[in-house]
Amino acid sequence: MNVIELNQLTKRYGQSRGIEDITFSVKEGEIFGFIGPNGAGKSTTLRTLLSIIYPTSGSASIFGKDVVAYGPEIKKQIGYLPSEVFYYDKMKVKDLLHYSASFYKKDCKKRIHELAERMDLDLNKRIDDLSYGNRKKVGIVQGLLHGPKLIILDEPTGGLDPLMQQTFFELLKEENQKGATILFSSHILSEVQKMCDRVAIIKEGKLITVEKISTLKERNHKKIRIETRVPVDAGLFAMDGVTKIESEEGNRISFLYSGDINLIMRRLAEVQLVNLWVDEPDLEEIFLHYYEKEDVQDEHVPARA
């Protein structure tokens, strides 16, 4: 069952770019990453899903219900963490969380204390006395305290130290095991790589692809780096399946390769190697690769499959 469905969702703001024709869906129980550089339209998409802003055209549904028409009903089961957390400054953390809990018809006291303890958050401080990271924690507790079935997070880890990020991801995984679906946006790929089942990649307001993380990684891309005794022409490796050739002083060459491993080995054997590294590329490289492919297509150069 799909928890979230976006159907040609479009949001334009006058002249400036919003999002264009975004279509994808998120299945129940999935951890879904939404990834792209700053300004690609991630927040716009999430905010439209929550009807903080309204779509120009197209539609989106959550739990099978239209997000605009059934917003309040849907939101009972959603926990949202905005990218920038600025809550009512003069309130104490405790009061804000209780206020937040008062919107849901269940007793969240115990959960608030549990979460605050896990996140190491002082409930008695005033919000304007908190650091950025601590405000983020307030946001996280606020988003999880009612045990939502769908958790939407916009750039969730900014400001959290690595240890806290770890705790936070553990929390999310627990929620996920309890059955929560998670959609989160990020421009940090390692985050997504660690957490997600599938990702949607967005660029300049347009959806580029939706892939399983495992497929992305399994696409049999190898990152190959060589060091040669004498400088060689990097053009030697310009063959089918090779991308992103980089040459440093002529004798240190790196590239991505996908295809029959024997072909590339034969080519490599033609030069005098000092050293050879073959790695799985990280998502970042795959990701950049996607972006470049798009650019290439834009220039009407036939794209390599």
Added chain:
Amino acid sequence: MNMFRHELRENRRSMMIWTFSLAAVTVLFFSMYPSIEKDGDQFIKVLQNYPEGVLKALGVQINSITSLLGFYSYFFLYIMLCGAIQAMNLGIGILSKEGSGKTAEFILTKPVTRGGIIISKLFAVLAILVITNLVFLVVSYAMARAVAVNDFDIRAFFLISAANFFVQLMFAALGFFVSVLFLRIRSVLPVSLGVVFAFFIIGMFGSVIGDKASRYFTPFKYFNLPYIMKHSAYEPLYLGIGAAIIAVSVGAGCLLFIKKDFHGA
């Protein structure tokens, strides 16, 4: 209900400060009344030396200023000025706090309708104004009773006092509408002071030149205090205009709020 309570809590301090200030002003003025009443003739003589324009601008009615209601309606203009500032602050602040504090995302992602949010907020504004005016009325009436030499028309007294409430409703409604239009008003006070004083000055100007048309342009003049004093009644036409202003501002504000896109940082 939770949002209503929250708004009351958030505005508790400012409500107490404003209520206290309004009460203090009325206590102060009324405590001057006995000496004015006692030396009435001299006071009037002094006033007669003032240019007529100044008297009109200050809202002084020489023939009635030494009566309790006359004096009340004289300084009540300043009560209304303070009240208008309070109301405008409240009307603007109730929404722009969400915009400038970026708390809109918090409230809009809760399982409530936008209509529900706005109604809670408007009722909170109403409740705060009602409380302020009730306290003011009690203090004012007690003071009036304490300093009154002769009996005075209680109905007129209440009508004058209630004028502040209606003027406040108008300014709160205007403020609310302004705040929906420009969601991110970071400093509320300069905006509300500007608007309120603009209207106040229009009112003064209108009194000085005796221009009838200018009455339509300032809520301060919808409640003509000498008229209320004399007739123990409001003027239906201006009451109607006032009600229309409130209805249009609130209605348009609500519609805009429901349709509006809330942008992030």
